[in-house]
Amino acid sequence: MKKYIIRKIFSFIICILAVTLFSFSLLHLIPGDPVRYILGEFATEEQYQKLKHQLGLDKPIHVQFIDWLANIILRGDFGKSLVKNVPVSELISERIVYTLQLTGTAWLIAFALGIPLGIAAAIYKQTAVDYAVMGLAAFLMSMPYFWLGLVLMLVFGVMLEILPISGIGDWRNVILPSLTLGLPQVAVIARLMRANMLDVLDKDYVMTAKAKGLPNTLVVFKHALRNALIPIVTYMFLQIPWLFGGAVVTETVFAWPGMGRLLIISILQRDYPTVQALVFLIGTLTVIANFAADLVYAFIDPRVRVTGEGA
Amino acid sequence: MRNGTLLKIEDLYVNFKTDEGIAKVIDGVSLDIKYGEVLALMGETGCGKSTVAKSILRLLPKNAEVRGKILFKGTNILDLPESELRKIRGKEIGMIFQDPLTALNPVFIVGNQISEMFKIHKLRIKRTILDEVIELLKNVRIPDPQRRYYSYPFELSGGMRQRAMIAMMLAGRPSLLIADEPTSALDVTIQAQILKLIMDLRNDYNMSILLITHDPGVVAEMADRIAIMYAGQIAEIGPVRDIFLNPQHPYTKGLLRALPLGHKEERELENIPGRVPNLIEPPPGCRFHPRCPHAIEKCKKEKPKPVVVSNEHFVFCHLLRGG
Numbered sequence: 001m002k003k004y005i006i007r008k009i010f011s012f013i014i015c016i017l018a019v020t021l022f023s024f025s026l027l028h029l030i031p032g033d034p035v036r037y038i039l040g041e042f043a044t045e046e047q048y049q050k051l052k053h054q055l056g057l058d059k060p061i062h063v064q065f066i067d068w069l070a071n072i073i074l075r076g077d078f079g080k081s082l083v084k085n086v087p088v089s090e091l092i093s094e095r096i097v098y099t100l101q102l103t104g105t106a107w108l109i110a111f112a113l114g115i116p117l118g119i120a121a122a123i124y125k126q127t128a129v130d131y132a133v134m135g136l137a138a139f140l141m142s143m144p145y146f147w148l149g150l151v152l153m154l155v156f157g158v159m160l161e162i163l164p165i166s167g168i169g170d171w172r173n174v175i176l177p178s179l180t181l182g183l184p185q186v187a188v189i190a191r192l193m194r195a196n197m198l199d200v201l202d203k204d205y206v207m208t209a210k211a212k213g214l215p216n217t218l219v220v221f222k223h224a225l226r227n228a229l230i231p232i233v234t235y236m237f238l239q240i241p242w243l244f245g246g247a248v249v250t251e252t253v254f255a256w257p258g259m260g261r262l263l264i265i266s267i268l269q270r271d272y273p274t275v276q277a278l279v280f281l282i283g284t285l286t287v288i289a290n291f292a293a294d295l296v297y298a299f300i301d302p303r304v305r306v307t308g309e310g311a
Numbered sequence: 312m313r314n315g316t317l318l319k320i321e322d323l324y325v326n327f328k329t330d331e332g333i334a335k336v337i338d339g340v341s342l343d344i345k346y347g348e349v350l351a352l353m354g355e356t357g358c359g360k361s362t363v364a365k366s367i368l369r370l371l372p373k374n375a376e377v378r379g380k381i382l383f384k385g386t387n388i389l390d391l392p393e394s395e396l397r398k399i400r401g402k403e404i405g406m407i408f409q410d411p412l413t414a415l416n417p418v419f420i421v422g423n424q425i426s427e428m429f430k431i432h433k434l435r436i437k438r439t440i441l442d443e444v445i446e447l448l449k450n451v452r453i454p455d456p457q458r459r460y461y462s463y464p465f466e467l468s469g470g471m472r473q474r475a476m477i478a479m480m481l482a483g484r485p486s487l488l489i490a491d492e493p494t495s496a497l498d499v500t501i502q503a504q505i506l507k508l509i510m511d512l513r514n515d516y517n518m519s520i521l522l523i524t525h526d527p528g529v530v531a532e533m534a535d536r537i538a539i540m541y542a543g544q545i546a547e548i549g550p551v552r553d554i555f556l557n558p559q560h561p562y563t564k565g566l567l568r569a570l571p572l573g574h575k576e577e578r579e580l581e582n583i584p585g586r587v588p589n590l591i592e593p594p595p596g597c598r599f600h601p602r603c604p605h606a607i608e609k610c611k612k613e614k615p616k617p618v619v620v621s622n623e624h625f626v627f628c629h630l631l632r633g634g
Binding site: 207210214216218223 | 397401405408410415416419463476479
């Protein structure tokens with residue numbers, strides 16, 4: 001287990017480096033210039049060169065990258081926003097809470113609804129319940145975030161007037177954006193849960209459980225569910241980075257002041273340090289989520305936990 | 312040991328709805344098991360012997376349609392409501408399966424899986440459930456039972472898993488144990504140990520056993536009586552000696568000739584020409600007739616009725632009518 005963790009941490013570092021290097025290069029490859037953006041159209045060549053030097057953008061790209069990385073590793077400093085002239089860490093820390101609020105609620109919705117729906121569909125296979133759940137899932141899965149968001153706004157905000165349309169405020173403001181982000185995931189999880197459950201219900205040990213005389217609730221919710229949940233729990237962790245990805249669109253639609261919206265704005269303004277920091281954070285989060293998925297898998301599946309080998 | 316019949320299956324028909332049509336898997340099977348008796352149900356893969364076993368505890372999948380009577384101590388199991396059925400499952404009738412690895416739940420320790428029996432059937436316990444389970448593990452001769460209680464199935468060898476499975480099914484002190492190919496998935500050396508264990512336990516626990524197998528060696532060693540099945544019908548049923556030494560049905564004869572029994576005279580192994588029939592459109596009458604070297608016109612039309620060969624020995628064949 002110790003060896004396994006060390007190996008994981010090693011690949012973790014390489015992953016983060018690759019992600020940041022890639023995003024750094026990509027950002028500098030796309031056309032657009034932050035200096036021009038800051039100075040506007042009528043700046044002189046002299047002003048332009050001066051600011052470019054001040055911001056360190058006249059150095060070769062690889063030097064910029066190493067400087068940036070060294071600052072993070074040695075000082076934990078993500079640099080200053082080119083556009084707003086405040087530390088990037090400040091910009092992000094103002095927004096991260098909102099994003100966590102949104103993604104956290106969406107995550108809860110996804111599993112709180114997806115798991116029971118999937119179980120119900122499996123138990124009542126090929127009945128009205130199953131068809132209703134699978135139909136709903138197909139519908140939710142095929143809707144893009146921005147459209148689902150707009151529909152929810154229209155129904156609950158404009159027609160029924162029971163929920164605020166956008167922006168932040170109290171808990172009611174969280175409902176529509178987190179539904180937008182969570183509902184497509186409900187669909188994915190319900191389908192996954194149904195498939196796992198059907199697979200497990202066919203296993204010999206479920207027949208054994210019946211042959212022992214266990215009531216149906218114990219057969220399904222102890223013997224079958226425990227096995228069917230193993231892949232779902234792993235999926236819960238793999239899902240986290242996806243939610244952050246979805247948050248970029250959802251936050252834009254709902255004018256939600258989170259990291260996703262900051263990312264969009266920073267890309268449009270070519271605010272290199274802010275974009276870099278956000279990509280770094282999301283990349284790190286992805287790798288951590290994968291790592292956590294592995295660990296949790298090992299924890300809940302005794303075959304992995306005891307022998308350290310995959311089953 | 313009581314006399315009389317413990318389990319009586321009368322005219323059992325099982326159909327499976329499949330995409331290709333309705334498979335008539337069991338076609339009017341009748342048999343009975345007496346108190347303390349070991350009855351072997353023998354036949355090729357796919358002849359329906361496992362289906363008969365599973366229909367006793369109503370463990371068949373939802374697409375199965377079951378008709379007939381399965382009388383256990385006089386009550387028809389097929390008529391029982393779920394709640395009554397559950398009192399029979401595991402408590403009155405235990406069942407062990409072919410592959411003990413897949414039959415035990417991989418995510419629970421063995422002790423937990425056995426303890427469940429005491430909780431759900433509210434079995435009488437002397438001190439604690441833990442003690443009872445360890446006692447059971449001792450009875451099935453699992454070494455170091457205190458430690459094995461906490462083992463997961465994958466930590467045990469094949470033979471050990473089957474022992475744990477047997478221990479689980481003994482907890483309720485059932486009067487009937489259904490053993491569905493209990494040794495087929497095990498190493499040959501382990502097979503003998505498990506068979507011996509089952510026979511010893513039969514005496515200790517006073518059980519009847521329905522043994523499903525395709526292995527005549529196992530039958531010869533364990534069974535009192537044997538029922539030969541072919542394509543969902545019983546071909547012949549009788550005491551083991553009679554069947555082995557004086558087979559009457561052409562299928563039984565063919566089956567025994569096809570076995571390497573280790574006779575003194577060297578001979579070529581024979582096979583039965585033809586193939587096991589498709590059960591969606593099974594041959595009418597006696598299902599063996601397309602492969603039978605002696606088939607007569609009547610075999611294609613009428614299902615044979617039992618013919619008495621000797622006391623307890625019956626054969627389902629038109630050729631022996633009055634013979």
